[in-house]
Amino acid sequence: MTYTDFTIGAPIADTAAPEGPIETRWERRRFGVKLVNPANKRKMKIIVVGTGLAGGSAAASLAELGYQVSSFCYQDSPRRAHSIAAQGGINAAKNYRNDGDSVHRLFYDTVKGGDFRSRESNVHRLAEISLQIIDQCVAQGVPFAREYGGLLDNRSFGGAQVSRTFYAKGQTGQQLLLGAYQALERQIDAGGVTMYSRHEMLELIIVDGRARGIVARDLVTGETTSHLADAVVLASGGYGNVFYLSTNAKGCNVTAGWRAHRKGALFANPCYTQIHPTCIPVSGDHQSKLTLMSESLRNDGRVWVPQKGGDTRAPGDIPEAERDYFLERQYPAFGNLVPRDIASRAAKNVCDAGRGVGPTGLGVYLDFADAIARLGRPAVAAKYGNLFQMYQRITGEDPYSVPMRIFPAVHYTMGGLWVDYDLQSTIPGLFVVGEANFSDHGANRLGASALMQGLADGYFVLPNTIGDYLAGSRLTPVAHDAPAVVAAEADVAQRVETLLSIDGNRTVDSFHRELGHLMWDHCGMERTDAGLRKALDRIPELRHEFWSSVKVPGSAATLNQSLEKAGRVADFLELAELMCLDALHRTESCGGHFRAESQTDDGEAARDDDHFSYVAAWGYAGEGNAPVLHKEDLQFTYVHPSQRSYK
Amino acid sequence: MRLNLRIWRQDGPNDKGKLIGYRVDDADEDMSFLELLDVLNEKLILDGDEPVAFDHDCREGICGACSMVINGQPHGPQKATTTCQLHLRHFHDGETITIEPFRAGAFPVVRDLVVDRGAFDRIIASGGYISAPTGAAPDAHAVPVPKPQADRAFTAAACIGCGACVAACPNGSASLFLGAKITHLGELPQGQPERDSRVVRMVQAHDDEGFGGCTNTGECAVACPKEIPLDVISQLNRDYLHATTTRR
Incomplete structure (x- = not known):
C-alpha cells in the first residue's frame, strides 16, 4: 500500500487576520475579538498539553485570566520540557544597541530568513510582541546577562547583522523556561491550574466537530482517562525525533499533534526541518542523541577544513595557507554568521567533497584560536565556558587547545499543525502554540527566534485570541459517557493492547533507528526525487514490519517506558511518510528544504515562487488513502521576495 | 570494554527491591553512561526480561531528569557532570559499577531507578517565583541590576532541580535546592517585595515534604552537577532569620 500521489483539496485561507496596514493588524485583531466576562471565565476549562515555553506560559497566563486550566506533561516535572535546553538566546527588536534595529527590521529579517514561506501578518506580530517578552521575563526575575552599568547585554546571532539577542550565558532557554514554570507553579498553588505530570496525551476527543478533550495515560499507573474541557491547546513541541538522532530530548514526540491530524487537523509543511550546523559529530552506532553547540559560538569561532582532501594531520599542524575557511570565503558579507540552512549545507558539501575531519570524515573545525589570541582565554571562557566544558565532557578533547569538531544535526521543525492568525487549527476549539504549529518561521528559522515565538504565542497571543472562540461558541457540557468519549478511550486501550500483544523479535x-537513517539519507539536508521515492517505498514496509514484529515487554498497568516509546515510534512511522511526500511534491528548494534538482549555478537554493509560494496543508484521508493537499497562498506586500543572498 | 553492573531493581513503591548483577560485553569508552543502559536494555528486552526503568530526557545535562547514584555518588565520579554527560572513558575494562536510585525519604522510588521528585515542584509552588502576571511588566531597562548581583542570581538560577543534593545529604535535606532559588530571586530588585514571605513559605514547604535539616556537611555542593555554591545556604539562613525576627 505504498502511495506517492495525493489529491488536491479546496484552497485554505487565514481569515482571522485583519486586512489593512500590517503595523496595526494585531491591535485591530485584539479589539475585534469577543471578550469573555470574568465571571464566565471561571466556569470555562482549558486543557494545555505540554509545559515548554509555549505551553507553560500559556497555562500560567490563562489561569491568571481566570480560566480553569489543566496542564499535562510527560516528564516528571513541567520544568523539564525541552525548551530548557535552548542555549543561545532570544531576539527582541529593542534596539538597545542603537545599531539600526526596529520592529520592521526584525519582521523583515524573519520573513527573509524563512525564505519567503511564512505569513507576513504572523511574523509582524511576532516582531511587535518581542518587545513585551523581554519586559515580562525581566519582571519575573529571569537573570539575563547584564553589563557593568546594570543594563541588559546583547549579542548578534546567525542570520542578523544587528545585536538583538538577549541571553543568559548558554542557558537562555533554561532561564526563560524556569520563569514560565515558576509562573505556572504559582497558579498551581493558587488553584488555577491542575497539573498532570507523567501524563501523555494519546487521543483527541471531538464532539460535534469541536475539540472537547483528550485521552491521557498516567505513565506511572498506566491508567487511561479522558479529560474534558471547552478548548484544547497543544503545545507539544516539534517532531525532529522522527530522525532518531537529533538535538531533541529523548521523549520529544509528535503523538499529540499526529493524533489531532488523524482527527481532522491539517498538518502544514511537514518537510520543513531545520538542520543545525553546530552539533557534536556522531561517534558510533550506540549514539542515542546529538548535542548542540550553541550557534553563538560562530560569533567568535571560525569554521574551516583542510584545503586538500584526506589531510590527516592534526589541526594545529596544518598551516594557515592550507586551510579553507569556507564560510568566510563563500559568504564574505555574513561570513561565519550565515543562517543555519546555509551553514549546514556548506559543511555537508565540503564533507561530501572528502575534506571533512575527524574519525568519520563527517565534521568540520570550529576554531577559537584567533578569538583566544584576540580576547584572551578568560574573556572567551566567560562567554562560552559552559559550552566548552560540555564539549570536553562529551568528546574528551579540550577546545581551548584543539579546535572543536562540529557537524550539522536535526534541531527544529518549522512544519506543524496548520493554524490561523488566532492560532486555531482547522478543528474548532483546538489551538496549537509554539514549535507544534507551523506559523512563523517559513522554511527556515533564524537563531534565537524559537524562544521568541514560543513565549509570544503562550504569554500574549493565545490568551487574547482564545476568548473569541470561547465567547462565540455556545458549548454544552460533555458527559464522560458520551459516545465520542467512550470511543476515544476504547481506541487508546485497543492500541496499547495491540502493541503489547505483538511480542515479536525487534x-x-x-x-526507530532504521526509520531515522532512512529519513536522514533521503529527507535530510539534501533531497532528491529518486531518494524520496525510495523512502516512500520503504516506510510503509517498515511500518508493516513494526506492527507485525515489534517486541514491547511488560504490562500496561505500570510504568512501562518501552510501551511509551512504541506508541511514539508508531506515530513517527506515519508522519515520516507525509514528510517525504511533502518534500517530493515541493520540487523547489527553499530554506531548510533543499532539492538537489533546484539550485542556482553556484549551488544555492533556487526557489520557485511561481509554483510554490504557498503553505502546503495536508489533510488526513484515512489509512492507506492518499492525503489531500490544501494550499494557502502566501501574499507578500511588505517584503518583496528575492533570492536570499548572504554573500 | 566489558563492565559488570549491579543495578537496583524494584517493581514499585511497595516492593522491597534488590541489587541484581548484569554484564555488558560490548561497551565502548565513547558511550555515555545512559547509552550503556540503553545497550543493556535492548539485550534484556530481546531476552524476554524487563528493561531497567530510569528517568532521562535531554541527555545534555540541563533538564535534570537523570537521577542515579553511581558507585555511591549521585551522578557518578566526574565533577560537575550529570549522569547523561558522564562517559565510559572514566571507567576501566572489567570494572564493577553499582547503580542505585537517588535515595531520600522525600523521594519515594517509583520503579527501579525512577524516583518521585514532585516535592521539588511543591516547594517552588509555595513561593519560588516573583508574582508578575503576564502584561504587567515595566520596560526591561526601567530597573538596572548591578552586574555582580545579576551574575550571582544567574549562578544560583542554574540549578536544574535534579535532586543530587538531597541524595548526597546524610540528612536528606534540600537546603541547597531551596537556597539556590532564595538566592536567585533575592538578589534581584524584582524579588524584593516578596523576599520575606517567600523564604518563610518555602522553608515551611521544605519541612512539610519531609526533607531533613541542614548540618553543614557540604556534601550537596560537592555532588551538585551545576556547582551551585554552598553559600546559597548561608543566604537562605540569613534571609530566614531576617524574615522571622524583623518587626514589620
Missing part, C-alpha cells in the same frame, strides 16, 4: 529502538 525492539522499538531498532525500528
Whole structure:
C-alpha cells in the first residue's frame, strides 16, 4: 500500500487576520475579538498539553485570566520540557544597541530568513510582541546577562547583522523556561491550574466537530482517562525525533499533534526541518542523541577544513595557507554568521567533497584560536565556558587547545499543525502554540527566534485570541459517557493492547533507528526525487514490519517506558511518510528544504515562487488513502521576495 | 570494554527491591553512561526480561531528569557532570559499577531507578517565583541590576532541580535546592517585595515534604552537577532569620 500521489483539496485561507496596514493588524485583531466576562471565565476549562515555553506560559497566563486550566506533561516535572535546553538566546527588536534595529527590521529579517514561506501578518506580530517578552521575563526575575552599568547585554546571532539577542550565558532557554514554570507553579498553588505530570496525551476527543478533550495515560499507573474541557491547546513541541538522532530530548514526540491530524487537523509543511550546523559529530552506532553547540559560538569561532582532501594531520599542524575557511570565503558579507540552512549545507558539501575531519570524515573545525589570541582565554571562557566544558565532557578533547569538531544535526521543525492568525487549527476549539504549529518561521528559522515565538504565542497571543472562540461558541457540557468519549478511550486501550500483544523479535529502538537513517539519507539536508521515492517505498514496509514484529515487554498497568516509546515510534512511522511526500511534491528548494534538482549555478537554493509560494496543508484521508493537499497562498506586500543572498 | 553492573531493581513503591548483577560485553569508552543502559536494555528486552526503568530526557545535562547514584555518588565520579554527560572513558575494562536510585525519604522510588521528585515542584509552588502576571511588566531597562548581583542570581538560577543534593545529604535535606532559588530571586530588585514571605513559605514547604535539616556537611555542593555554591545556604539562613525576627 505504498502511495506517492495525493489529491488536491479546496484552497485554505487565514481569515482571522485583519486586512489593512500590517503595523496595526494585531491591535485591530485584539479589539475585534469577543471578550469573555470574568465571571464566565471561571466556569470555562482549558486543557494545555505540554509545559515548554509555549505551553507553560500559556497555562500560567490563562489561569491568571481566570480560566480553569489543566496542564499535562510527560516528564516528571513541567520544568523539564525541552525548551530548557535552548542555549543561545532570544531576539527582541529593542534596539538597545542603537545599531539600526526596529520592529520592521526584525519582521523583515524573519520573513527573509524563512525564505519567503511564512505569513507576513504572523511574523509582524511576532516582531511587535518581542518587545513585551523581554519586559515580562525581566519582571519575573529571569537573570539575563547584564553589563557593568546594570543594563541588559546583547549579542548578534546567525542570520542578523544587528545585536538583538538577549541571553543568559548558554542557558537562555533554561532561564526563560524556569520563569514560565515558576509562573505556572504559582497558579498551581493558587488553584488555577491542575497539573498532570507523567501524563501523555494519546487521543483527541471531538464532539460535534469541536475539540472537547483528550485521552491521557498516567505513565506511572498506566491508567487511561479522558479529560474534558471547552478548548484544547497543544503545545507539544516539534517532531525532529522522527530522525532518531537529533538535538531533541529523548521523549520529544509528535503523538499529540499526529493524533489531532488523524482527527481532522491539517498538518502544514511537514518537510520543513531545520538542520543545525553546530552539533557534536556522531561517534558510533550506540549514539542515542546529538548535542548542540550553541550557534553563538560562530560569533567568535571560525569554521574551516583542510584545503586538500584526506589531510590527516592534526589541526594545529596544518598551516594557515592550507586551510579553507569556507564560510568566510563563500559568504564574505555574513561570513561565519550565515543562517543555519546555509551553514549546514556548506559543511555537508565540503564533507561530501572528502575534506571533512575527524574519525568519520563527517565534521568540520570550529576554531577559537584567533578569538583566544584576540580576547584572551578568560574573556572567551566567560562567554562560552559552559559550552566548552560540555564539549570536553562529551568528546574528551579540550577546545581551548584543539579546535572543536562540529557537524550539522536535526534541531527544529518549522512544519506543524496548520493554524490561523488566532492560532486555531482547522478543528474548532483546538489551538496549537509554539514549535507544534507551523506559523512563523517559513522554511527556515533564524537563531534565537524559537524562544521568541514560543513565549509570544503562550504569554500574549493565545490568551487574547482564545476568548473569541470561547465567547462565540455556545458549548454544552460533555458527559464522560458520551459516545465520542467512550470511543476515544476504547481506541487508546485497543492500541496499547495491540502493541503489547505483538511480542515479536525487534525492539522499538531498532525500528526507530532504521526509520531515522532512512529519513536522514533521503529527507535530510539534501533531497532528491529518486531518494524520496525510495523512502516512500520503504516506510510503509517498515511500518508493516513494526506492527507485525515489534517486541514491547511488560504490562500496561505500570510504568512501562518501552510501551511509551512504541506508541511514539508508531506515530513517527506515519508522519515520516507525509514528510517525504511533502518534500517530493515541493520540487523547489527553499530554506531548510533543499532539492538537489533546484539550485542556482553556484549551488544555492533556487526557489520557485511561481509554483510554490504557498503553505502546503495536508489533510488526513484515512489509512492507506492518499492525503489531500490544501494550499494557502502566501501574499507578500511588505517584503518583496528575492533570492536570499548572504554573500 | 566489558563492565559488570549491579543495578537496583524494584517493581514499585511497595516492593522491597534488590541489587541484581548484569554484564555488558560490548561497551565502548565513547558511550555515555545512559547509552550503556540503553545497550543493556535492548539485550534484556530481546531476552524476554524487563528493561531497567530510569528517568532521562535531554541527555545534555540541563533538564535534570537523570537521577542515579553511581558507585555511591549521585551522578557518578566526574565533577560537575550529570549522569547523561558522564562517559565510559572514566571507567576501566572489567570494572564493577553499582547503580542505585537517588535515595531520600522525600523521594519515594517509583520503579527501579525512577524516583518521585514532585516535592521539588511543591516547594517552588509555595513561593519560588516573583508574582508578575503576564502584561504587567515595566520596560526591561526601567530597573538596572548591578552586574555582580545579576551574575550571582544567574549562578544560583542554574540549578536544574535534579535532586543530587538531597541524595548526597546524610540528612536528606534540600537546603541547597531551596537556597539556590532564595538566592536567585533575592538578589534581584524584582524579588524584593516578596523576599520575606517567600523564604518563610518555602522553608515551611521544605519541612512539610519531609526533607531533613541542614548540618553543614557540604556534601550537596560537592555532588551538585551545576556547582551551585554552598553559600546559597548561608543566604537562605540569613534571609530566614531576617524574615522571622524583623518587626514589620
